[in-house]
Amino acid sequence: MAPPPGNTAQGGLPPWAVVTPARAAHVGRVVALLDQWAIAAHLDPAERDRWLRAGWLHDALRDADETTLRALVPGSTDPLPFLHGPAAAARAAELDESDAEVLSAVRWHTIGHAAWGATGRALYAADFLEPGRPFAQEERASLAAAYPSDPHGTLVRVVSMRSAHQQGKGRREHPMSAAFRAALLP
Secondary structure, rough: OOOOOOOOOOOOOOOOOOOHHHHHHHHHHHHHHHHHHHHHOOOHHHHHHHHHHHHHHHHOOOOOHHHHHHHOOOOOOOHHHOOHHHHHHHHHHHHOOOOOOOOOHHOOOOOOOOOOOOHHHHHHHHHHHHHOOOOOHHHHHHHHOOHHHHOHHHHHHHHHHHHHHHHHHHOOHHHHHHHHHHHHHH
16 A cells, blocks of 8 residues: 555555554554454454554564664653654654554564553454464464454463563563463453
């Protein structure tokens, strides 16, 4: 899809996005998956639109340089891989995105947020399950197919897989990720 005429992410990447062609393709696949889920779940048009805006915005600054990202999130001490979400949310809010749920989904899509509603949860899952990622393709495809009928169960599995992946690489889990995981479990 072509970028929209204004500053919004309605119908495409915003004009201020800094993404490589490969990243733009990833974003498109995330949005397509969110759209597929929204249709299957019979979401009302406003909620579907919210999911799609979050999808278009989530990686809009993924390929921006560190100076640009830190300027948009002054005071953040997070490492570079965690900055693009908060920076994209800040930039979108500066322009014309005012939906708090969309902004929260974009801001925390890499680590999760315990207080998220459906938009953040769907974006988190779609970002991980989009079909262009090369690992665990069969399992991830099965989870993607299950999301509309079992969003909670699917999300629990996605969070577990992401946590195991981080642990397998010897990385410490972000405290917000741990809180998100704990909030999902009964």
